[in-house]
Amino acid sequence: MASIVTGNREFFKGIGQVSYEGPQSDNPLAFRWYEPERVVADKTMKQHFKFACAYWHTFNGNGSDPFGAATHIFPWDEKRDAEGRAADKMDAAFEFMTKMQLPYYCFHDVDLIDFTDNVAENEKRLKIMVDYARQKQDTSGIRLLWGTANLFSHRRYMNGAATNPDFSVLTHAAAQVKAAIDATIELGGENYVFWGGREGYMSLLNTNMKREQEHLARFLHMAKDYARKQGFTGTFFIEPKPCEPTKHQYDYDAATVVDFLRNYDLTGDFKLNLEVNHATLAGHTFQHELQVAADNGLLGSIDANRGDMQNGWDTDQFPNNLNELTEIMLIILEAGGLQGGGVNFDAKIRRNSTDPADLFYAHIGAMDLFARALIAADRILNESEFLKIRSERYASFDSGKGAEFEAGRLTLEDLRDLAAQNGEPQAISGRQEYLENLINRFV
Known part of the structure; x- marks a missing residue:
């Protein structure tokens, strides 16, 4: 098999360079959002x-x-x-x-x-x-x-x-x-x-x-x-x-x-x-x-x-x-x-x-x-407050006993005593629908 020799045949005739034309463009062969150097x-x-x-x-x-x-x-x-x-x-x-x-x-x-x-x-x-x-x-x-x-x-x-x-x-x-x-x-x-x-x-x-x-x-x-x-x-x-x-x-x-x-x-x-x-x-x-x-x-x-x-x-x-x-x-x-x-x-x-x-x-x-x-x-x-909401959801681990747990300074007995001392936790919303709506606001 010899080395390749080819001509100058164009395979996609009638289609030129695809370029950015902006969101208002009606050209199906143009970018509306992709700007390589943006x-x-x-x-x-x-x-x-x-x-x-x-x-x-x-x-x-x-x-x-x-x-x-x-x-x-x-x-x-x-x-x-x-x-x-x-x-x-x-x-x-x-x-x-x-x-x-x-x-x-x-x-x-x-x-x-x-x-x-x-x-x-x-x-x-x-x-x-x-x-x-x-x-x-x-x-x-x-x-x-x-x-x-x-x-x-x-x-x-x-x-x-x-x-x-x-x-x-x-x-x-x-x-x-x-x-x-x-x-x-x-x-x-x-x-x-x-x-x-x-x-x-x-x-x-x-x-x-x-x-x-x-x-x-x-x-x-x-x-x-x-x-x-x-x-x-x-x-x-x-x-x-x-x-x-x-x-x-x-x-x-x-x-x-x-x-x-x-x-x-x-x-x-x-x-x-x-x-x-x-x-x-x-x-x-x-x-x-x-x-x-x-x-x-x-x-x-x-x-x-x-x-x-x-x-x-x-x-x-x-x-x-x-x-x-x-x-x-x-x-x-x-x-x-x-x-x-x-x-x-x-x-x-x-x-x-x-x-x-x-x-x-x-x-x-x-x-x-x-x-x-x-x-x-x-x-x-x-x-948006996207990162803040997620961070606040784990705030109980940022200080106090939660931080001690993450640092490995508590025992299983310590956790049991804290549960008995503090009683039933308050329900805290995960706010999933709010975050889904937040995504929709930006897309």
């Missing part, structure tokens, strides 16, 4: 979000589902040979990201070009596409937020990758991860992600769960050590998901991953990349998952999307809930921002959204929504 909470919007295009959904997604074939037949899919499709796809991706003012992108190794079953051939193919991507990055200024390896689609990974009971499968996973790390470093990637798409089990009847998790931890240490040896200074992320495709995944939710990282001495190098739709599948709100990560100092990055409340699977729709995003931005701002990562739109246009322009509408709407949420959250923190 400063909010001491940083520009561009710095807050580090918006990234999900290469897999945006340029590999074809609209197929378990009940029907592809509906998205886009111009970059036309060529029959792997290298031709890969080059067109990358040309289209960088044209789209440039027109959208998306400063970052993310990819799995197999997103860049079709892989074979031959390790050496896959490494050769990936290297050629990495060289081409580096040219595109240099020309456009677009950067790689994170890279990763797809260790879940191929048949060999039906029983997992790093947790597979067959050692030979684990070696193939290692080969892919090594090549993906090399590619990430070559492209100046700021982070590297592990999503254990099949790192779990379907039945405990044939599973040694303890041994599999120990294998996963060893695998992560080996990957981390290799990357550091190659000069990688970025952060590694784990992306939790509870189920689907496996019955139960070892990276079930934020709390499970935090415990895993601590148990296996990985917190020094790893943080969490959290996804909205995965939180839904775990039975949590995304706010809960973010707070767990933030409270443990491990809030690294987010995949932005949403699920469908009537569908119990990972629908990966673009975000559209302003109230939810405002609460999300409150947590992120209070945590001091994302640690190393950004906002990756791990979302796909719907099966019946078949025009290339639909990719623009989806991303514009999501970026605008995040911008509105950031502005609202910053105002709530600085112009």
